[in-house]
Amino acid sequence: MIRILLPAAALLLAACSDNDSSSNAPTASAEPAERSGALLYRQYCVTCHGSGAAGAPRVGKENRLYWSHEVEEEGFETLVQEAIHGINAMPPRGNCYDCSDQEIRNAVIYMLQLSAAK
Numbered sequence: 001m002i003r004i005l006l007p008a009a010a011l012l013l014a015a016c017s018d019n020d021s022s023s024n025a026p027t028a029s030a031e032p033a034e035r036s037g038a039l040l041y042r043q044y045c046v047t048c049h050g051s052g053a054a055g056a057p058r059v060g061k062e063n064r065l066y067w068s069h070e071v072e073e074e075g076f077e078t079l080v081q082e083a084i085h086g087i088n089a090m091p092p093r094g095n096c097y098d099c100s101d102q103e104i105r106n107a108v109i110y111m112l113q114l115s116a117a118k
């Protein structure tokens with residue numbers, strides 16, 4: 001009886017420690033890499049913010065005063081929240097449904113950089 005149980009217990013222990021070591025190993029299913037603001041802007045936001053379509057405030061240095069004013073009056077965080085949740089004709093996440101909050105933030109930062117807003 002004891003002869004049979006002991007090897008079984010050893011096997012169980014071995015199995016456990018195997019599991020432990022594999023959970024420390026890097027997993028293949030890591031988070032998808034965060035996309036840059038420049039990429040997302042060109043893919044989603046420029047449609048409206050490049051041309052002023054749908055009444056969107058245009059991005060660019062000629063609109064520097066507008067964006068600087070927005071940052072000053074509303075604050076950067078508010079602009080990010082508006083971009084995430086949408087406001088009036090601005091669709092939530094600028095229609096980038098799989099964009100993370102951080103990715104939307106990147107896109108807003110990029111828009112402000114393009115506009116040379118402070």
Ligand code: HEC
Nearest residue numbers: 044045048054055056079083087088089090093094107108
């Ligand atoms: C379908 C057109 C459209 C798309 C696409 C779009 N926007 Fe907008 N956006 C608007 C409009 C219109 C407004 C103005 C909303 C208002 O204040 O009435 C706006 C406003 C904003 C504002 C706030 C400006 C302010 O005055 O407070 C930010 C920030 C913004 N958009 C970011 C983005 C980002 C980032 C993307 C891309 C991920 C994007 N938008 C894509 C139409 C669009």
